[in-house]
């Protein structure tokens with residue numbers, strides 16, 4: 001998804017950097033003192049069965065498809081919830097309009113099967129979208145004062161914690177400029193307020209070092225879908241360039257092999273994060289929050305001084321954040337914070 005409108009607003013950059021925001025009236029200083037969830041939230045449900053010692057790679061992880069005992073067993077093994085995000089948007093003549101959410105859902109399901117956790121149904125509806133047929137634009141492209149997505153996802157996160165999840169991964173397959181900022185910013189703020197790790201990121205941030213800098217229905221997204229959901233792609237519908245509503249490298253160069261390589265990079269990192277995040281101690285959680293806050297603060301600052309919200313990461317092409325996904329999975333948070341200073 002690419003920018004069209006002038007960036008019309010900014011959040012106070014300090015709002016996510018200094019622990020100053022309280023979500024839902026909770027005192028962040030109080031709750032940040034402990035990595036454990038606030039006392040008024042229920043603990044993870046006890047399982048009647050012993051947690052599995054090894055994860056069945058083919059097991060069902062889609063929350064809506066599970067019965068109570070299956071949910072309890074999965075949460076006892078790994079209390080991480082994935083929330084895929086996307087929207088309904090034109091993705092060229094060769095891709096389905098639900099691509100963003102379908103892509104994110106596939107990636108989350110594969111990561112949960114490998115590393116643990118459960119996957120909530122994908123949320124369709126986001127910030128921005130190409131001005132093309134069949135696109136539902138729920139909020140303006142560069143709007144970072146979200147009045148629809150932000151409260152909905154915040155409530156989803158609070159509900160996940162109330163249900164006993166102890167880590168949440170918000171994976172957005174839609175790259176509306178405001179969408180990326182809102183998802184990361186709310187994850188930082190809710191991590192601080194609820195004292196559990198919440199990661200909010202577009203999936204391509206985890207594959208920058210594999211050569212994917214995010215595109216729209218072009219080589220990257222089309223390759224990913226050729227691997228993740230082959231029946232959804234029909235390159236014979238594409239025709240000759242220029243391809244309407246496609247942004248990035250020519251999708252005729254997309255291959256299933258490229259999609260597998262990108263997907264594997266993303267899934268491996270998500271799986272590692274899903275298995276480890278619920279076990280992070282308080283210092284690790286604080287280091288994670290500080291790094292993610294530094295990143296989104298930098299994005300907000302650059303977006304506010306540029307012509308649109310994408311200004312904050314135009315220099316991804318220079319490789320400034322290439323190591324983000326690896327560093328995140330390896331929990332080298334100080335290194336991430338250092339990278340953001342170069343943005």
Ligand SMILES: [Zn+2]
Nearest residue numbers: 100173216217
């Ligand atoms: Zn897309």
